[in-house]
Amino acid sequence: MQVIVRDNNVEHAMRALKRKMQREGLFRELRERRAYEKPSERRVREKAQAVARQRKAARKKLQREGLLPAAKRRASAR
Numbered sequence: 578m579q580v581i582v583r584d585n586n587v588e589h590a591m592r593a594l595k596r597k598m599q600r601e602g603l604f605r606e607l608r609e610r611r612a613y614e615k616p617s618e619r620r621v622r623e624k625a626q627a628v629a630r631q632r633k634a635a636r637k638k639l640q641r642e643g644l645l646p647a648a649k650r651r652a653s654a655r
Contacts, residue, residue: 578597582590598604614622639645 578594578601580590580594580597636645640647
């Protein structure tokens, strides 16, 4: 992973790096690998994640079809 520092603005580069790491799921993976996870716990977690993904996909589909109100967007501070 690489971030270019422009005009010696290290803070901006650090924020960009953290955003990239967040998108890649690196922080989540580090948290998961912090301690041993039993195979049975892993299966339960992965199953729960799959169910959550399916529910999210179904919700998005209903929103696109107009059967559910669209999710409220957060106002950015930019």
